[in-house]
Amino acid sequence: MNNRFLKTVTDLGWFDAVLYGVARICRNSPLRLHRYYFVAQRVASTPSRAGWGRAIRVRAVSVLADIPWGYPRPRDVLAERFRQGGHSLAAWRGDELAGFLWYQFGAYREDEVRVRYCLASPHSAWDYDVFVQPHLRLGPTFAKLWEEAHFRLHARGVRWTCSRISAFNPDSLRSHARLGAVRLGSATSVTLGRWQCMFATQAPYFHVSFSAGSIPQLRFDTDALEHAPRQESLCHPGRP
Template sequence: MLAKIKQTYRELGAADTVLYMLDKALVKLTFNRLLIHKYYITRQPVSAIASVPPTKALDIEIKQLANDDPTLSTMDRPAAILQQRYAQGGHCFAAFKKEQFAGNLWLNFDEYQEDEVRCRYVLQPTGHAAWDYDVFVMPKYRFSYVFAKLWDKANSVMTGRGISYVYSRINYYNVGSLQSHKRLGSKIYGAVYFINIGSVQLMFSRHFKPFLKLSTNQAEFPALYIRDNPSNE
């Protein structure tokens, strides 16, 4: 147990380790009724320069999937969630290596509705930013060019739309994802917290507005405004 705590401390630091331990304890004590979420909001510049040379990875193809593409059924996500993403303006890009599904990446422009808590991330000013999420590469392809090719395609699409930055939210304890985004040039832009007790949700942040929002309606998805210059800059 002590070894696990030390490892968590090394990976997360003191503050996030305390939050992680508190969250785990409260989940058990309240039988999963009280949940604490902390997300880092990251931002990275969109690049017009491909990272994979045109002579490399010729056996990898990137396609944008329509909402009725049969490839969607191979993804480890409920069909209803995937269709909800399309209804909210989601764009899905899939990688195929030698015609076999190898990974995917999703983009939304200007706005994204969270599927883990009740929140809509609204990117401002309109038309200048995108939101990436659910970036996934099949385990056997994680040391190939699949990840890089997916991002090259995403960057190409965003460049064509005049997008300057792409944002994402990452669970504070997901060290691997934070490091992957960092290698792409991403930086932590701010943080937002959610405390959920049954149908009651408290959202708060010192970086993005509204700084504090209480909601009790399960159908309510309050907006969180991600601006070019957050309040801490």
């Protein structure tokens, strides 16, 4: 057992480490494996680092034509996000795109696998695809994006923002844990061409589809978090 595998087990836990190994083996084949954790984070009403990162400017991006050259996502994916009603914020440092994040209300169809995430509460939103340029990840870009997003969400009466995190991304898991995110569930999908099989911790629990039109829906109700006596944090990744 080499040191790299031991570190993976430490970061992810045994269960997710094994699935991560399978996913890596499958990278050169038509078979794909994705595993996600679903989390919710309470929306803040005030910025946590007021005055920090004044060189970063955050602006809304509302149409595809406003997407700058060099944006690291395919145009067809971005067009589909806007078609679904997606909103985006872009952070700039001078003329450089420093990072961005996306959010939307009601429901969101996943980019990577066939699944639709539905939000039962009007006081919730879905955030996704938070990106910061690699050379700026130790700076204030991430904090400034979240600060602006929380201001906008709070103004619309949103109390919780939900998202999915790859179970194979320990840095993101730790980052969300530091922000106080609580876990809502998990799902694992295996795809081969048009065929897809999904296992999830909430209804429908198990779903098999053979065409692009067969899309499972996972429903999340953040209103239940308002009265929950104890919420599971992200401190213990790797559980099935």
